[in-house]
Amino acid sequence: MNKKIVYIALAASVVGMSSCSKKLKEFQSDYFTMNPAPLEVVGQNVPTTITGSVPAKFFVKNAKVEVTPVLVYADGETSSSTVLVQGEDVRANGQVVSYENGGTFGIPFNVAYTPEMAQSELYLDFTVDQKGKVYALPRVKVGDGVIATATLASAATVDPAVAKDKFQKVINEQYSADIHFLINQANVRSSETQKEGYIDLSKRLAEAAADPKQEIAGVNINSYASPEGKLDYNTALAEKREKNTTAFVEGQLKKDKITEFGELTSSFTPEDWDGFRELVEKSDIQDKELIISVLSMYNDPEDREREIRNLSVVFDQLADQILPQLRYSRVQASINVIGKSNEEIVDLYAKDAKQLSVDEILYLATLTNDNTKKMEVYNKACELYPNDYRCFNNLGLTQFVDEDYDAAQANFEHAARLNPSSKEVEMNMGLISMLNKDWRKANEQLGAAAGVPEANDALGVFYLSQGDLNAANRAFGDTKTNNAALAQILSKDYSSARNTLASISNPDATTYYLMAVLGARTNNENMVITNLRQAIRLDGDLKARAQKDMEFAKFNLSNI
Numbered sequence: 001m002n003k004k005i006v007y008i009a010l011a012a013s014v015v016g017m018s019s020c021s022k023k024l025k026e027f028q029s030d031y032f033t034m035n036p037a038p039l040e041v042v043g044q045n046v047p048t049t050i051t052g053s054v055p056a057k058f059f060v061k062n063a064k065v066e067v068t069p070v071l072v073y074a075d076g077e078t079s080s081s082t083v084l085v086q087g088e089d090v091r092a093n094g095q096v097v098s099y100e101n102g103g104t105f106g107i108p109f110n111v112a113y114t115p116e117m118a119q120s121e122l123y124l125d126f127t128v129d130q131k132g133k134v135y136a137l138p139r140v141k142v143g144d145g146v147i148a149t150a151t152l153a154s155a156a157t158v159d160p161a162v163a164k165d166k167f168q169k170v171i172n173e174q175y176s177a178d179i180h181f182l183i184n185q186a187n188v189r190s191s192e193t194q195k196e197g198y199i200d201l202s203k204r205l206a207e208a209a210a211d212p213k214q215e216i217a218g219v220n221i222n223s224y225a226s227p228e229g230k231l232d233y234n235t236a237l238a239e240k241r242e243k244n245t246t247a248f249v250e251g252q253l254k255k256d257k258i259t260e261f262g263e264l265t266s267s268f269t270p271e272d273w274d275g276f277r278e279l280v281e282k283s284d285i286q287d288k289e290l291i292i293s294v295l296s297m298y299n300d301p302e303d304r305e306r307e308i309r310n311l312s313v314v315f316d317q318l319a320d321q322i323l324p325q326l327r328y329s330r331v332q333a334s335i336n337v338i339g340k341s342n343e344e345i346v347d348l349y350a351k352d353a354k355q356l357s358v359d360e361i362l363y364l365a366t367l368t369n370d371n372t373k374k375m376e377v378y379n380k381a382c383e384l385y386p387n388d389y390r391c392f393n394n395l396g397l398t399q400f401v402d403e404d405y406d407a408a409q410a411n412f413e414h415a416a417r418l419n420p421s422s423k424e425v426e427m428n429m430g431l432i433s434m435l436n437k438d439w440r441k442a443n444e445q446l447g448a449a450a451g452v453p454e455a456n457d458a459l460g461v462f463y464l465s466q467g468d469l470n471a472a473n474r475a476f477g478d479t480k481t482n483n484a485a486l487a488q489i490l491s492k493d494y495s496s497a498r499n500t501l502a503s504i505s506n507p508d509a510t511t512y513y514l515m516a517v518l519g520a521r522t523n524n525e526n527m528v529i530t531n532l533r534q535a536i537r538l539d540g541d542l543k544a545r546a547q548k549d550m551e552f553a554k555f556n557l558s559n560i
Contacts, residue, residue, distance in 0.1 A: 024063045024128050024137065027054075032124065032142045038550055039071075039122060040147040041113045043467030044437075046071070050107040050124070050142055052085070059097040061087040066127040069109040070139070071146075073120035080109045117146045118548045145550040149517055152510060153464040153486050155434035155442075160397040160408075161424035161454045163390035163415075165362035169339045172217065176332040177201040179245060183226075183327065186240035188248045201333060202252060208335045209258040217334040218262035219253075221245050226326035227271035235270040242268040245329035262334070272326045279322045342367060349377075358385040365394065374398045389419035396428060405435060423449045427458055434462060457481050464490075482510045489514065494522055509539035513546075520551045528552060532560045 034048045050069060068082045084094030085105045095105040107124070122143035128135050177197040179188060192198065208214040223242035225234040246266045253261060340348070345364050348355045356364070358381060365377040378395035385391055396411030409432045415425045430445035439462075446462055449455045456479045463472035464483070469491050476484035480503040488497035497518055504511050512535035519527025532552075536543045547557055 022060060023130070023135070024060055024065065025058060026137050027052075027124070027126060027140050029140050029142060032140065034122075034143050037143060038145055038147060039120075039143055041150040043150070043465055044112055045110050045467070046113050046117065046146050047108075047110040048122075048143075050109060051104060052107060053104045054097060054102050056098075056100060056102040058102055059085075059087050059099055060130070061089040061099050062130050063087045064090045064092055064094065064129045066129075067107055068125040068127075069107055069142075070123045070125055071109075071111060071117060071120050072123055073116045075116055078111045078114075078117070079125075080111050083107045113146065113148065113151065115148070115151075118148050118545075118550070120145055145553070147550045149486070149549075149551055150464065150467075150490055152514070153461050153483050155431040155458070155461055155465075156403070157483060157510065158431055158458045158461055159454050160400045160431060161393075161427040161449070161452045162397055163362075163393040163422065163424045165359040165366070165390070167339065167357075167359040167363035169341075171337045171339065173335045173337060174332065175201050175204050175335065176330055179248075179329045179331065180324070181241055181327040181329075183324070184229075184237065186237060186244050188244050188329075193248070193252075198331070201331060202256065204335065205253070205258055205261070205333055206256050209256070209260065213338045215336045215338065216258070216261040217336050219249065219264045220332045220334075221249060221264075221266040221329055222332070223266070223268040223329040224272040224275065224326055225268075225270055226323040227273050227276055228323060231270060238268040238270045241327075241329055242266050245331065249331055275326050276322065279325055280318075283321060285317050285321065349380075353380050354384060358388050358391070361385075362390060362394065371398050371401050375402070387418060389415040389422055389425065392418065393422065393425050393428065400428070400431065405432065408432065423452045423455075427452050427455050430458060430462075434458075434465065439466065457483055460484060460487060480504055482508070482514060485511075485514055489518060489521065492521075494518060509535045509542055511535075512538065513542055516546070517551050520555065525555060528555050529557075529560060532557065536560060 031052055031054055033051050033053075035051070036048055039046050039048055052067070063086065065085045066082050067085055069080045071078045071080075083105070084092060086092050086094035086096055088096060088099060090096075097103040097105060109122070121141055123139040123141050125139045126137040128137060177195075177200070179192045179198065181187075182189075205216060205219075208216050221242060223238050223245055225238040225241070227234070246264070250264065253259075253264075340360060345356060345360055346367070349361070349364055353361065361377060361381045361384065365374045365381075368374060368377075375395065375398035378391060378398060381388070381391035382395055392411045393415040396408040396415065399405075399408040399411065408428075412425055412428045412432065415422065416429065419425065426445045427449035430442045430449060433439075433442035433445055442462055446455060446459050449458070456475055456477055460472045460476035460479065461483050463469075463475055464487055469487060472487040473491060473493075476487055480500055482501075482504065485497045485500040485504075488494070488500060497514070501507070501511055501515055501518070512531045516528045516531035516535060519525070519531060532542075532546055536546070543560065546552055546560065
């Protein structure tokens with residue numbers, strides 16, 4: 001054999017043995033990158049992907065390395081799944097890295113977030129196995145801290161749905177009576193004005209005029225002629241019926257000494273074809289479909305009448321059953337019933353709450369912003385009206401705001417038993433399910449609450465908790481809340497977030513904290529400091545959070 005060939009083969013063998021027999025060198029921090037970086041809470045977790053990139057002649061061929069990401073914080077550490085990386089000569093299922101050329105490998109990281117992780121460091125631990133020889137390499141730091149802005153979204157920050165009262169300070173009631181006429185006549189007959197309907201209307205007007213808690217808002221008269229005969233004649237006839245009816249009603253009001261009745265208005269309709277169609281449709285006339293088809297075919301009133309008269313058998317039935325009902329004047333009265341004033345309701349509640357209706361008590365609770373006072377009123381409502389689900393739903397609402405979630409849940413559940421179809425209760429139970437991290441049940445309950453005004457904010461928070469920013473933004477829509485602004489910040493839609501925060505009618509500590517986060521993300525130091533000061537003034541606990549918050553890592557917060 002050629003000595004030169006033998007020498008080359010021997011040299012290659014020695015190199016190969018050297019690359020397998022030597023121990024793996026220590027990994028360096030600059031071998032690794034993260035995406036996203038820094039770590040950030042998404043939903044309930046802290047996810048990232050770590051990419052390792054090692055140089056040539058680094059990863060020995062017979063080395064098998066278990067890489068474990070570990071998040072280290074003050075009171076402990078949390079590990080994610082271990083990844084296997086191996087050299088070319090290892091028979092296993094890990095990611096293979098070339099000795100000659102080096103290479104890359106991925107390390108997924110995903111752990112459930114806890115507040116302690118806000119100040120933390122992400123490390124990689126390495127355990128090497130070379131043909132049974134196992135040893136550890138020094139851990140390597142690859143990241144600092146966790147941005148936890150997403151955790152500001154919580155079911156606890158959503159306004160529960162209130163089951164509204166039906167109290168109205170002014171209730172409008174409508175009353176009417178018809179005065180019928182003989183064919184081709186316009187005189188108001190006493191036989192018509194002595195009928196029960198018109199007598200009841202007159203009595204109701206007299207009652208309203210005598211009661212200081214009622215007012216007659218207006219009286220209106222509409223007069224009609226039946227659609228037979230010439231249009232000109234019917235026009236004059238309907239107009240005369242209007243004038244005669246108006247004169248009679250004015251005389252009746254004067255006789256009953258009713259001087260305050262709003263405005264008396266009147267009008268007439270020459271031929272009531274709409275009323276004709278309606279009466280025919282409701283009748284049992286055998287050929288009514290034929291009549292209705294004629295109405296559809298002809299627009300001219302005289303053509304309609306001619307064609308209907310041609311239906312000789314049918315016309316006799318119309319003349320007997322339908323047309324007499326269309327010769328009338330309708331007198332309508334609009335009466336406003338004035339409810340109790342706020343002062344009267346407050347006074348009666350203090351003296352004897354039993355004198356108030358359930359809607360008046362529920363309305364009373366809306367007159368204060370003091371949650372403790374609301375709770376007191378709703379407790380009384382539950383005592384007096386134990387079968388009305390709204391009382392228990394709204395009591396639960398105040399307990400939810402007071403962070404007494406067990407009591408809130410008990411009252412929401414009782415409200416659900418009283419009214420299983422209540423969407424407000426479904427939404428509020430969805431908030432409880434979110435607090436209990438029962439996401440499947442929360443999804444069902446919030447879906448059943450569609451249409452409730454507060455549900456958009458609740459559903460948006462649900463999607464934020466699942467890490468689905470697109471769905472969250474769709475759910476929030478045009479909602480102007482802290483949670484909606486948070487979703488926009490997390491989506492890096494800073495302009496929309498600024499507009500949303502500026503539109504919040506009652507900004508709280510979280511509103512200002514989010515403004516500070518927005519300032520940090522847009523590199524506006526004055527915006528950061530000014531808003532943090534206001535947030536901490538409203539909620540002193542936010543100072544500790546701000547000092548640990550990675551959002552403000554590059555800002556000096558010593559003066560806040």
